[in-house]
Amino acid sequence: MRDVLVADNSASSAIPVFGVTAATLEDRLSALPPAAANWANAQDFKGKGGSALSVPDAEGNICAVLIGLDTDGAHAEFAAGALASLGGGDYRLADGFEDRDKAALAFALSSYRFDAYRTNSARPRPRLLYGTAEEADALGIVLDGVKLARDLVNTPANDLGPAELAETTRALFVENGGEAAITVGDDLLAAGFPLVHAVGAGSARAPRLIDCRWGDAAHPAITLVGKGVVFDTGGLDIKPSSSMLLMKKDMGGAANVLGLASMIIAAQLPVRLRVIIPAVENAIGGDAFRPGDIFRSRNGLTVEIGNTDAEGRLVLADALALADEERPDLLVDMATLTGAARVALGPDLPPFYTHDEALAADIARHAEAANDPLWRLPLWKPYARYLDSRTADINNVNQTGAGFAGSITAALFLSRFVENTPSWAHFDIFAWTPAERPGRPTGGEAQAIRALYAYLCEKYRR
Template structure:
């Protein structure tokens, strides 16, 4: 999303976008004049929810725009002076594809204008890095409220950063490029960063990150970024940064590799969230840890049946090299936990089991902190950023038993049960000192386009998390 797609009100009067439903359509058309009514009749416009009608004006610009919303009592049930509600919070994103280039504004009485504007902004995202043809000019939404504009740009920029990183193919988004993006982001906000590369990972106590990434000719690394005052509450974000996953020696079929550029989606999402936090100036001591690796195949690749040491001191039996993400996360989580932060959040494109259970749009979240779980659920609903809590079901820990090591990193039952839960349980063994911990098993991809969510790399859970952090640690509104 470009900042140019949202702007403060200026001297040029923007075209008004009016929310209408079947009950209010006639009244609105009478206010707009007989020509508008005749045009709506000619077009057969009935104000069905989500539909758009551009009313012709002069040669330079439309007269107005009508946008259909549900009748009162349908959809969200939100009410305005017109008795309409948006239904889908981001439904107004449909306007981006329907409107010609130009300046527009939401008319008075438009339901939930900030959410509608956010839907518009998120739908305006385009990934054009590799396209030689010039993109179609997009409409611009004019926002009269400067504070609202700042909030929308903050959220839009964080989401766009996550999407850009995920959408970039792996030949241009290796461990080094991911590190460059993280270091640059923190430098722009006055933060600091350290990157541990290659064999230095062994010297500094990150054997599983090294083992997963050593087969690639692009050296593995641990990215460690900090921002904020040391006296503030510590919040640490950990993101899985597997820039491409072949599956290792347990190689994936080719069809399963097609989207593996997005296997660093956890890292992309924590960086998008970090961008929001720093831009808002939240009073926290922020730390971001990203184990950045490529799970490749060579003579030095780690093998099924290997026993790996970990930073935590636990020995880990390798049950499947295609479950590499939890290994690199475990070393990073152990490091994060050593500081005893107020909150650790990890985000990872971790399991196909999560997608089988909940689909691509509803990431599971795991935590044993009841207050945190309730707060996340409330913010997920309020921000239209879906999450669903799944249990850290301790009886399933037995599925990770190993006869020769402290733990196996995959389900050893032979039945493949509870894949997402057992992955979360494995990670839980590496967190014990933090006051609270939450694990997000995200998909980081939108397979079917809809308002607010273009097809491609996606930010999941970070708007809900940002709202929660803002509430806990108020900064700039």
């Protein structure tokens, strides 16, 4: 996506792009050649948000592009993503955009294509002349992180198993001067990760616990934990086929954590970064874990398995317990954890949970500013009783039988494995865009990481 932005301040030969609304359209057309106005009227262009129209001059050459900014919410500049739907050529942002940086971001985000598995997919792409080299590079850091997250989510599970996810993570850190430790298969038991081992035991592809570090140990400690379930059949509590169709994206938490990590590393933020990813496939086999099984987790709590399709919180439990032992300054976990979150807030608005009021306010502020939507839900302790078990310390699913508060109870389950860290936030993301719109093409999606990166830059940038 970075390649569609060209640092160039002259922009004299580029086609101008104007942002318009129903209220400003007439004035804009009056300033263009009559042929442009005639064409816009013939096409019944009204300035609807996310619409784009190339208009000609008297010779029939494109003289401008109109982008409709009338939207039903804030961040009208994101409508500039519609520019990515045009043919090849060089464009520049002209009048009508209050926030040109956000418009450029929306265009670049909309330009993403996952063509790795398509034959002869090359086609002309529009480019946007944007700012200075420094400005383009700063935006490129964000775009590279988003692209990494989207690419990982979009890659099919036959090519992205636990080993491949581990190698991608290792390469990101080692190639940038960091370090990586990967625990594989039965070694997970000796290393104290029984839940990660249990979830991955049914697959022919051995589970892994990936633990990577980067940065100066004297800097503030930031730990990111991502759910890395490369494919989720549901295990013995098997999903119906319709529910399995998108399960390649069940490692979306890990993908987004790696996207955020790449931003932090590229920006050289003065932090001690740690990334922990339990990478497993929840498959059906002779060694698959069963409903009713009980396992002792890394922090000592015994967990009864009420449903093998609630595996993500199990692998996160061991990973969070490991992270919590170090008591980092900030601990963030991300996971495609519950369908209940989608029922409550839909695919575009992930919930997050934290006891840290200052952190919650900062995250909400940056989420709004970055148009990276997030909504805080409560860690409502009275619902913890839904996870009671008659035979173990805790059950991995709601035992009331009514399915109440699924996202909240999942977050409460995870909170039992964060005992020492003062500032922790859990993000229950979808990692997928089901219906394309400006800035968000259909497919794997980066959620929360642009907001978190902006927060970390504000807090830690020198």
